Amino acid sequence: MARPKRDLFYEREENAELYLTHEWLSAYDRNSRNIVDYLVQRDAGTTLYYCTIRCLEMFRRFLMESGHCYTAEAAIQWFRDTGPHPKGYLSALLRLDDFYHYGDIQPINAFPVVVPHYARLCEPWKSLLDNYLLTLDQKERSLTQVRNCIARFLYSIQSSGITKPSEITFQVLESYIKEDAHKSRNSDARYTYAIGDILLFMASRGMCNHGLGWYPYFRMHGNVLLMQDLSPEQICRIESLRNESQTFPSEEYAELIPGFLERFHSLGYSGTPCQVAKSTLNHLLLFLEMHGLGYHREIASVCLEPEILVSKGTGWKQKRRILNLFELYTKEGDVIPQVIFRNRPFRCNSLPDWCRKTLEDFLALKTKEGWESSTLSMYRSSATRFCLFLVEHHINSFDGITVEFIKEFNQTDQHMTIEGKNAYNVRIRSFLHFLERRALIPYGISFSLACTIAPKENVVITLSEDEKAEIEQAGKQASTPTELRSHAILLLGLKIGLRSSDIVKLTLQDINWKRQTIRVMQQKTRHEIELPMPTDVGNAIYLYLKNGRPETACRFVFVKVRAPYDSLSPNACHYALTHSSTQTTRKSYASPSVEMLRREMEKSDRPDAKAAETPLWTNDEELARLCGVR
Numbered sequence: 001m002a003r004p005k006r007d008l009f010y011e012r013e014e015n016a017e018l019y020l021t022h023e024w025l026s027a028y029d030r031n032s033r034n035i036v037d038y039l040v041q042r043d044a045g046t047t048l049y050y051c052t053i054r055c056l057e058m059f060r061r062f063l064m065e066s067g068h069c070y071t072a073e074a075a076i077q078w079f080r081d082t083g084p085h086p087k088g089y090l091s092a093l094l095r096l097d098d099f100y101h102y103g104d105i106q107p108i109n110a111f112p113v114v115v116p117h118y119a120r121l122c123e124p125w126k127s128l129l130d131n132y133l134l135t136l137d138q139k140e141r142s143l144t145q146v147r148n149c150i151a152r153f154l155y156s157i158q159s160s161g162i163t164k165p166s167e168i169t170f171q172v173l174e175s176y177i178k179e180d181a182h183k184s185r186n187s188d189a190r191y192t193y194a195i196g197d198i199l200l201f202m203a204s205r206g207m208c209n210h211g212l213g214w215y216p217y218f219r220m221h222g223n224v225l226l227m228q229d230l231s232p233e234q235i236c237r238i239e240s241l242r243n244e245s246q247t248f249p250s251e252e253y254a255e256l257i258p259g260f261l262e263r264f265h266s267l268g269y270s271g272t273p274c275q276v277a278k279s280t281l282n283h284l285l286l287f288l289e290m291h292g293l294g295y296h297r298e299i300a301s302v303c304l305e306p307e308i309l310v311s312k313g314t315g316w317k318q319k320r321r322i323l324n325l326f327e328l329y330t331k332e333g334d335v336i337p338q339v340i341f342r343n344r345p346f347r348c349n350s351l352p353d354w355c356r357k358t359l360e361d362f363l364a365l366k367t368k369e370g371w372e373s374s375t376l377s378m379y380r381s382s383a384t385r386f387c388l389f390l391v392e393h394h395i396n397s398f399d400g401i402t403v404e405f406i407k408e409f410n411q412t413d414q415h416m417t418i419e420g421k422n423a424y425n426v427r428i429r430s431f432l433h434f435l436e437r438r439a440l441i442p443y444g445i446s447f448s449l450a451c452t453i454a455p456k457e458n459v460v461i462t463l464s465e466d467e468k469a470e471i472e473q474a475g476k477q478a479s480t481p482t483e484l485r486s487h488a489i490l491l492l493g494l495k496i497g498l499r500s501s502d503i504v505k506l507t508l509q510d511i512n513w514k515r516q517t518i519r520v521m522q523q524k525t526r527h528e529i530e531l532p533m534p535t536d537v538g539n540a541i542y543l544y545l546k547n548g549r550p551e552t553a554c555r556f557v558f559v560k561v562r563a564p565y566d567s568l569s570p571n572a573c574h575y576a577l578t579h580s581s582t583q584t585t586r587k588s589y590a591s592p593s594v595e596m597l598r599r600e601m602e603k604s605d606r607p608d609a610k611a612a613e614t615p616l617w618t619n620d621e622e623l624a625r626l627c628g629v630r
Helices: 015-019 024-043 045-065 072-083 087-101 124-134 140-159 170-179 185-205 208-218 232-240 251-264 272-291 297-310 315-332 353-368 371-393 403-412 417-436 463-479 481-496 500-504 536-545 570-577 582-587 592-603 620-629
Strands: 515-519 528-532
Touching: 015 620, 024 045, 024 087, 045 297, 045 500, 072 087, 072 124, 072 536, 124 185, 140 185, 170 185, 170 208, 185 208, 208 272, 208 353, 232 297, 232 371, 251 272, 251 315, 272 297, 272 315, 272 592, 297 315, 353 371, 353 417, 371 403, 403 515, 403 620, 463 481, 463 536, 481 536, 500 570
Parallel strands: none
Antiparallel strands: 515 528
């Protein structure tokens, strides 16, 4: 006899006896009942209702006959091996697995497929979502997708009893994202990013912390740094700074990030460095807010250390520089890319107090004398080398310095070249003079450190005519910013005789285009000179300004071809002079006036010389734009 149509397999009387021999069957029937009740509550159609019951009963019979217990893998394998089945069978098996693992059907397997979460939202969630959608400039279809993604999240936290944004925690986010299943990774990313966007919208209005908005993004890529990911020593260092970090709350740190990124982008950095800066600063923000910390530079350094250990490249160095620039930004209010950060302590810091304090006084004196930073570094390195020699030989005061000791140091102090050794000895001798003036060592003892190199005269090497012709030909073919800049630099050294230090300090205001002169304050002699500017030199500079120089507010003529577009170092001139050194081009002519005279004499023998050297900067409006705006 056929069973009645309303006869459900999980309600039969023989089940009580079966539950005793099949322990898994009780849970299977209970979950099957839940699925059927779920469909009834949502007014599922007759076809889906009976299709679900048939699928669950057939799979139940298969498990009992094969002697297996229920598993999700067994369900999918049965569906594939015994098919084809109606479309609703797979949905029934997926919903069964949801009840086994979550106790409820997940949104991805919900019925109906599109749950109208938006219509079920209460305040303040509905108003927040509406206001956020007004800030987006997307097509109607895209806005609908975004609305559905966010509404599902808001409805979930609304159902859990959360009534305002300030009640959202990282634990709430983690619980929702962990249980919110999707059919594909793309779909998962779309929903996850939408959650982060609405949380950042709330944070921008002071309703919740910014770190909550960044949590979905970093979690999506498995890049959330937790305290337990650090070593015990690193955790101890962070905890020792916890109270001190509270003077700079994490939300104040978060408010500075947009300004820093905007300024960083305005300096001309490309998309990749800007993205690295954004990711680095917000990753630190997430760590701080997850662990109740404030901003502190040392904490930022500790957070970077795990990446240094596992990194196979040098990308972490860029992140370290971003953190250094941001630290400077918090103090100066501006991004200053010209600053070179020293991440390793000076060797002089390891010296004992009796010599370190005296060395600091010596360096302070040199700083007052106006020496450049590179020269000060040379003084520091040289004097530190001598002091370390003292410490290694167990001398604990400057009184222990003798003539024999200085000679021993000089003999054992090794350098790659004689010139290098002499350069160090000059600075050490200056330090010994300082000690003599302070009466810390006998007067005159510094003379025991002899000079190791005598003055000499070098043979001046000049360019041949063929080499000069080759340079001119290369200038005609120059097209890239680097080539145009290098050719202009070459001619300034070759035709006018400027030093590297003067070329890189040349400003737009130093050039008088109408008089065709260049006024230079020489860096070496501190004398101001005005030199005639040959037409080919002016043309090279003009072409560089027009076609090679990037848009920048820097006042110097020659700037870097990559961001930040600031002034060059003298070394850039040496790279430009591929045929010779700066001294070679500079000494190829006895003086600028001799070269000008030679060129004037050649014009009489070259009928086309005048046409070849016609100034290109005849358009005053274009020149004003280049020199005024740039």
